[in-house]
Amino acid sequence: xxxxxxxxxxxxxxxxxxxxxxxxxxxxxxxxxxxxxxxxxxxxxxxxxxxxxxxxxxxxxxxxxxxxxxxxxxxxxxxxxxxxxxxxxxxxxxxxxxxxxxxxxxxxxxxxxxxxxxxxxxxxxxxxxxxxxxxxxxxxxxxxxxxxxxxxxxxxxxxxxxxxxxxxxxxxxxxxxxxxxxxxxxxxxxxxxxxxxxxxxxxxxxxxxxxxxxxxxxxxxxx
Numbered sequence: 383x384x385x386x387x388x389x390x391x392x393x394x395x396x397x398x399x400x401x402x403x404x405x406x407x408x409x410x411x412x413x414x415x416x417x418x419x420x421x422x423x424x425x426x427x428x429x430x431x432x433x434x435x436x437x438x439x440x441x442x443x444x445x446x447x448x449x450x451x452x453x454x455x456x457x458x459x460x461x462x463x464x465x466x467x468x469x470x471x472x473x474x475x476x477x478x479x480x481x482x483x484x485x486x487x488x489x490x491x492x493x494x495x496x497x498x499x500x501x502x503x504x505x506x507x508x509x510x511x512x513x514x515x516x517x518x519x520x521x522x523x524x525x526x527x528x529x530x531x532x533x534x535x536x537x538x539x540x541x542x543x544x545x546x547x548x549x550x551x552x553x554x555x556x557x558x559x560x561x562x563x564x565x566x567x568x569x570x571x572x573x574x575x576x577x578x579x580x581x582x583x584x585x586x587x588x589x590x591x592x593x594x595x596x597x598x599x600x601x602x603x604x605x
Contacts, residue, residue: 385411387447391430391487392456395420396557397506400574401454401581408582411447415439430457430483440490449498452585453491455528456506457483461520468520476524484528492539500543502585505532507550536594545592547584551577552599572600 388405392398393414402424405412414425428439444450459479461472484505495501509515511529514522529548536546554560556571577598584593599605 404578
């Protein structure tokens with residue numbers, strides 16, 4: 383039998399690429415989707431905020447590899463600015479990157495997963511999914527909307543056999559970009575490979591004990 387398909391939407395450098403690698407090492411046929419294609423790895427270029435483009439790429443993947451057993455929505459757009467300096471375009475861009483992309487993705491994969499007997503759909507959240515911080519109005523409003531969307535999807539598709547989970551990444555993910563931005567000791571950051579192992583554990587949960595929401599944070603992180 384062919385390896386089950388795993389799709390990582392938002393497969394840029396950092397966590398996205400770590401998820402693709404970890405899923406592949408765990409026996410999945412792991413394919414990433416990203417607006418731009420990073421060096422290395424199996425990644426398809428697609429703008430998930432474009433419905434027609436998303437339908438075309440996902441139909442091609444599902445036609446070639448079958449319905450996915452594991453899908454991760456990991457897209458993000460970070461806008462940090464004072465509220466009065468945050469434009470309508472900023473608010474719309476964060477919503478399109480995180481919420482509309484999830485809507486387009488789920489419309490393509492969830493019905494196929496149901497028809498194929500189920501699977502796991504994981505959404506990467508953030509501290510901002512729960513509370514909005516100063517200068518994060520655009521980002522937090524989109525992340526909170528994404529969390530609510532995930533709750534609705536879990537209630538609708540859980541009874542149909544799809545495990546929908548929301549993971550709150552309550553900390554800074556260790557990437558080159560985040561090290562430059564935060565000037566933080568990597569020991570106090572979240573390691574992408576460790577996050578990937580938690581996602582795999584969620585995908586392996588039996589139906590009698592599904593986790594819907596899980597929060598992850600590095601040791602010593604205040605909460």
